[in-house]
Amino acid sequence: MNRDVPHIVFEPGEKENFGFDLVSIDFIQQQKGFNHNPEHPHQLRFYNLIFFTEGEGRHFIDFNWYPIEQNTLIYLTKDQINAFDFSTDFKGYCMLFTEDYFASSFSHLPKDFVFRLFNPQLFSPILQIPKNSDFNSYFNLLLSEFNNRLIFNQKSILESLFVILVSKAEYYKQNQTFHIKDSSNVQLFQKFTTLLENNFHKTRSAIFYASKLDITYKHLNEVSKNLVNKTAKKVIDDYVILQAKRNLINSTIKSTQLAYKLGFEDATNFTKYFKKHTGLTPKSLKKRYQ
Structure with missing residues (x-):
């Protein structure tokens, strides 16, 4: 079925x-x-x-x-x-x-x-x-x-x-909600999230995204904290986990395949990363929602 x-x-x-x-x-x-x-x-x-x-x-x-x-x-x-x-x-x-x-x-x-x-x-x-x-x-x-x-x-x-x-x-x-007064920060965060959508399967390094934006890692962190109350690394991890969850319940893809798709070297590293951020293994998450 x-x-x-x-x-x-x-x-x-x-x-x-x-x-x-x-x-x-x-x-x-x-x-x-x-x-x-x-x-x-x-x-x-x-x-x-x-x-x-x-x-x-x-x-x-x-x-x-x-x-x-x-x-x-x-x-x-x-x-x-x-x-x-x-x-x-x-x-x-x-x-x-x-x-x-x-x-x-x-x-x-x-x-x-x-x-x-x-x-x-x-x-x-x-x-x-x-x-x-x-x-x-x-x-x-x-x-x-x-x-x-x-x-x-x-x-x-x-x-x-x-x-x-x-x-x-x-x-x-x-x-x-809080009102964002500095539109330049919104524009910068938008560029960050766009880069993340296109590169999350290649790297999860906040330093990489800061360099692509021609700003310091500290500056990217400050903008992220001001707008969404998260570090840039937290934004990256949350996005990767969300994509993993969507993939897990959306197809018959195996953890090994998904690990490579999301940019992990092997399924073991992906499983550890996933459990660290969700408290669940990919398999248990899939069972819960199916």
Whole structure:
């Protein structure tokens, strides 16, 4: 039996496929008996903003459970592992969109702002929208316009409303988390994470990434600590472990193969590294989530 975690691709309903879709959680719950069970871990190939409008419960994101309640907004970026838990009653909607749609919709905004939007390293994926805010009004307007098939220039209207909605959320995020005032640090951290994504299988040395950025190891550490409260080495290790976890539950790959894929000399070193950072062996982690 294939136990791989499903890769969920963007498949809009009856709407013209311009890269955006809006789906109720009730509809997603009904899919349990079809292609995949939404209560089982699955990996997105697109972006997803989940807005919970009623009830409470929890949601699984990259191997952690997060509490949700009325007016909770969840940010899910492409390739993240997530799952619903329908053991409690809640309602809401998923705003699904492709990477191309994301890039075009926010192309006129500052790059550091766009980078912050869906970056799980910088912020928690959970945002609680204040009950007395006008976020709900804008969301209901977005939902109404989305369901109006006869609307003129619907794509532009939806895009404008969606950008407003996300901008509103970012305003509330500033009040609930620390506000990054130095955009140059954000840009530097973005370059660091991009380098990490492209080179993590080659090296886990923070000194290597600092040299590639033409800064000192101390400077990279300071930026990392200021932004995410982690050393640069911790950022690297957390990223490698996350990729290892995703690979372990996403395929039938063996530890030896994964060790080489992630840049380890042999499976023994990889197993020691993995257990040091997770308290589990790769095999036990795989069994837990399958």
